[in-house]
Amino acid sequence: MAETRHTKLLIVGSGPAGYTAGVYAARAMLEPVLIQGIEPGGQLTTTTEVENWPGDTEVQGPDLMVRMEAHARAMGCEIIGDIVTELDLSKRPFTAQTDSGMVWTADAVVLATGARAKWLGLTSEEKFKGFGVSACATCDGFFYRGQEIVVVGGGNTAVEEALFLTNFASKVTLIHRRNELRAEKILQERLLNHPKIEPMWFHTLEEVTGTDNPLGVEGVKVKNVNTGEVTEIPAKGVFIAIGHAPASELVKDQLETHMGGYVKVEPGSTRTSIPGVFAAGDLTDHIYRQAVTSAGMGCMAALDAEKFLAEHEVPADAHPTPSAAE
The missing domain is CATH 3.50.50.60 (FAD/NAD(P)-binding domain)
Structure with missing residues (x-):
């Protein structure tokens, strides 16, 4: 009824x-x-x-x-x-x-x-959402003044967020599974020439690491898609920018x-x-x-x-x- x-x-x-x-x-x-x-x-x-x-x-x-x-x-x-x-x-x-x-x-x-926001689906990503993991640079970038942060993605969203985050961060590492970006050429040029941004080509985010009490991000583990080698990167913030x-x-x-x-x-x-x-x-x-x-x-x-x-x-x-x- x-x-x-x-x-x-x-x-x-x-x-x-x-x-x-x-x-x-x-x-x-x-x-x-x-x-x-x-x-x-x-x-x-x-x-x-x-x-x-x-x-x-x-x-x-x-x-x-x-x-x-x-x-x-x-x-x-x-x-x-x-x-x-x-x-x-x-x-x-x-x-x-x-x-x-x-x-x-x-x-x-x-x-x-x-x-x-589209997410990667990692357990550690879910754990730290709102506590160092974000999908909005304009919302949360301000909290990472002087810190090292990571951006995941390779399209316009990722490049725009990485460039925006250089206003606050001491260093931005862009993690992308390929060796070329899908973003507009002018954005790519700005990113590749920016002194604060370091791209990591052929890498995927495997895990977000951090503390439990208080809950907070301390770094990430990334994997080389060609060799399988895992690298740890220090970071206080992780921005998922895959659209x-x-x-x-x-x-x-x-x-x-x-x-x-x-x-x-x-x-x-x-x-x-x-x-x-x-x-x-x-x-x-x-x-x-x-x-x-x-x-x-x-x-x-x-x-x-x-x-x-x-x-x-x-x-x-x-x-x-x-x-x-x-």
Whole structure:
């Protein structure tokens, strides 16, 4: 038996984009419903100190997301601890099936499911995540002033992160399994000519080493893919830079995407290829990927949705009534 409920605006996802959309939509009297998803709070819940959120010199990532959730609730956004498993955008009202069995219908949808950093899958990598292992140089590079650090990868992401980290680190070692980079030529040239960066060609990261009490990174073990020889490198920080994957599984066959799965929006807006469906945050942003830009897009999405709903008002008697359906 599945209960069906209707909302004017359904927000899918609960990072800075989702919660900000909830704040703005609630203030616009849209009575939004936000479904949090598999990782309430998004990527910020896996970080520790955040020093680039305006208004907070330093704040813990999880604490910031607790505050955002509380703010959205206080404004009147209904927040549901559930996971959307299917989303039908073929006709309005749009329909969402959830893990709990609930069925939601909505006149408009804001997608804020975010993106996930790609990881190597090492046990030691998982152990030190947030304690020396990171996937965001602009988030965490500041903490490694004067330290030796390691970057893993060979594409634009890795090269850009390595170059950025030279602003803080005394030395950056770039670990890459090949002897040539996939990054743009101009970035390669800058990296190869930088005095602080030392590439280690034909190597893979085998293990992150460190202390347990307190938890912290002290170095890495890397393996030469040709000889099998293992080398230990001292490092206080390890940045995994092998790309991000947008969480677009729900909509990849329904909405126009680009750049490897990011939902495409009209320039200067959050409108997707389906009227009434809006996308915000890391799900659509393959360039900036910051909490503050995600929050800004969440605001835009709520305002875009408000305008759309005003122009496409649905008579109250046309909405499905709450029911218990087979």
